[in-house]
Amino acid sequence: MSDAIPPVVPAGRLAALPQPEFYLPGTGGLHLRPWTAYDAPALVEACHDPDIRFWNRPSLLDEAGAVARIARWETRRQAEEGVLWAVAPAQGGQAFGLVGLGDVDLAGGSAEFLYWLLPAGRGVGVMARATDLVSRWAFETLGLHRLRITHSVRNPASCVVALRAGFPLEGIMRGALLHADGWHDEHLHARLRTD
Numbered sequence: 448m449s450d451a452i453p454p455v456v457p458a459g460r461l462a463a464l465p466q467p468e469f470y471l472p473g474t475g476g477l478h479l480r481p482w483t484a485y486d487a488p489a490l491v492e493a494c495h496d497p498d499i500r501f502w503n504r505p506s507l508l509d510e511a512g513a514v515a516r517i518a519r520w521e522t523r524r525q526a527e528e529g530v531l532w533a534v535a536p537a538q539g540g541q542a543f544g545l546v547g548l549g550d551v552d553l554a555g556g557s558a559e560f561l562y563w564l565l566p567a568g569r570g571v572g573v574m575a576r577a578t579d580l581v582s583r584w585a586f587e588t589l590g591l592h593r594l595r596i597t598h599s600v601r602n603p604a605s606c607v608v609a610l611r612a613g614f615p616l617e618g619i620m621r622g623a624l625l626h627a628d629g630w631h632d633e634h635l636h637a638r639l640r641t642d
Contacts, residue, residue: 454554454556455553455555455590456553456554456556456589456590457553458554460553461524461530461551461553462525462526462527464588466481466524468480468481469532469577469580469581469584470537471534471580472576473572473576474571476538477535477537478537479532479533479535479546479580479581480532481521481533482531482532482542482545483517484518486513486517486533486541487510487513487514487517488513490508490542491508491509491510492565493505493545493563493565494508496566498566499563501626501627502563502598503561504626527553528549528551529547529550529551529558530547530551531545531546531547531548532545532546532547532581533545534546534574534577543565543567544562544564544565545561546562546578546581547560547562548561548585548594556591556592557594558595559594559595559596559597560578560594560595572611574612575608575611575612576612578596578608578612578614579611579612582612591640592639593637593638593639594637594638595614595637596608596609596612596614596635596637597620597635597636598634598636599631600619600631600632600634606636609634609636612638613642614638615636615637615638616634616635617635617636617637618635619633619634620632620633620634
């Protein structure tokens, strides 16, 4: 950014903030919390789930690789590159979903959502609620200006999440992401702090 334009969010703010936990209303006791090594089996399962593999393209992991990846997520949070939450039962139990922000640009005031759910969490509106809660935190506490969601135009479930979480469709990015079956156009959704 130009020296004449101050950063939207000062460097160091994300690293200095504790990562909050959120309880998801209307979900029967689910919450968002930081990932821990305890969740490694869930991450391994996600990396082998056909739908998650197709839409999110994760690398295959064993349990040791999952533990290492979870540790890297905390390192990335401290480096202010991203922040991820586990979607899990509030009364304990392993994660069955992931939601959070990647491609964080504090100076520019923006970030991109990342999310997935294992089959046990799909189809009941959990991710839209989680995305809305993380958005509110990103705007009100962290101080970002713009959040975006991109997904294949062939992934209607992700489109529903974006729309229900208050991210209107802004347009289509042609040939934007390579999947196993070729290049996909992607929807671009965004939400502003002022929305």
